[in-house]
Each structure stands twice: as structure tokens, then as C-alpha cells.
Amino acid sequence: MATTWITVCDTCKREGWAERGAEVTDGVLLAELVEAAASGRDVAVKRVSCLMGCDHGCNVAVQAMGKLCYTIGRFEPTQDAARGIVDWAEKHAASATGQVPYREWPQAVKGHFVTRHPPIPAEE
Numbered sequence: 001m002a003t004t005w006i007t008v009c010d011t012c013k014r015e016g017w018a019e020r021g022a023e024v025t026d027g028v029l030l031a032e033l034v035e036a037a038a039s040g041r042d043v044a045v046k047r048v049s050c051l052m053g054c055d056h057g058c059n060v061a062v063q064a065m066g067k068l069c070y071t072i073g074r075f076e077p078t079q080d081a082a083r084g085i086v087d088w089a090e091k092h093a094a095s096a097t098g099q100v101p102y103r104e105w106p107q108a109v110k111g112h113f114v115t116r117h118p119p120i121p122a123e124e
């Protein structure tokens with residue numbers, strides 16, 4: 001089955017980022033947490049700079065060839081968020097269509113869905 005990729009925006013900065021005097025972006029913090037949570041799991045992780053949802057970061061895309069693909073956002077860079085993202089993405093990986101029944105969603109991703117994209121039609 002196609003690999004499910006979690007793509008974490010590593011340039012996302014949440015409100016008040018500059019005032020906090022942080023040395024790294026919230027996106028980098030979330031990416032590190034997601035990478036750690038995904039270790040040994042049935043998903044792949046990569047980083048990208050900007051998913052064009054900057055005003056509602058931290059943002060993450062979950063994609064696999066031939067499946068529904070999603071953008072999820074408004075995450076704080078916490079272990080709980082990272083675990084929820086990986087848990088949900090692993091269910092996406094196990095689903096033939098990419099759809100995951102709501103009753104199986106981890107609490108940490110509820111309310112964080114921003115977009116859903118249908119799979120690109122196969123070329124004739």
C-alpha cells in the first residue's frame with residue numbers, strides 16, 4: 001500500500017513567537033516531536049518550509065498516493081499533538097481510501113482539520 005507521508009511545516013510560528021524570544025520556530029519544535037513519535041511507526045515524515053497556512057500554524061499535511069489527503073493545523077508544538085498526528089496518520093495509512101472513521105480519531109486532532117483533497121484521478 002502507498003506510504004502515508006506526514007509533512008510538517010518547519011517555518012510555522014504561532015502567535016507571540018517573537019515576544020517569547022524563541023530560538024527556533026514552533027514548526028521546528030513540532031517537526032522534532034513528530035519525527036520522534038513516528039519512529040518505528042508505519043508512516044514517513046518530512047519537513048517543508050511553508051504550507052501557505054501561516055496564520056493558523058502549526059500546519060501539517062498528511063498524504064498518500066491514490067488516497068484522500070489532508071491539511072491539519074492550529075497545533076501547538078507538544079508531545080500530545082505529535083502523538084495524535086502520528087496516531088491519526090497511521091490510521092490513514094491503514095485505510096484503503098485515506099478516510100478514518102471519526103470515532104477512531106485521537107482527541108489531539110479533533111478540530112484541527114483545515115482541508116481535504118480528493119485523490120488525483122489516474123491518467124488514462
Ligand code: FES
Binds near residue numbers: 009013050054059
Ligand atoms: S510558515 Fe507554516 S504554513 Fe507558512
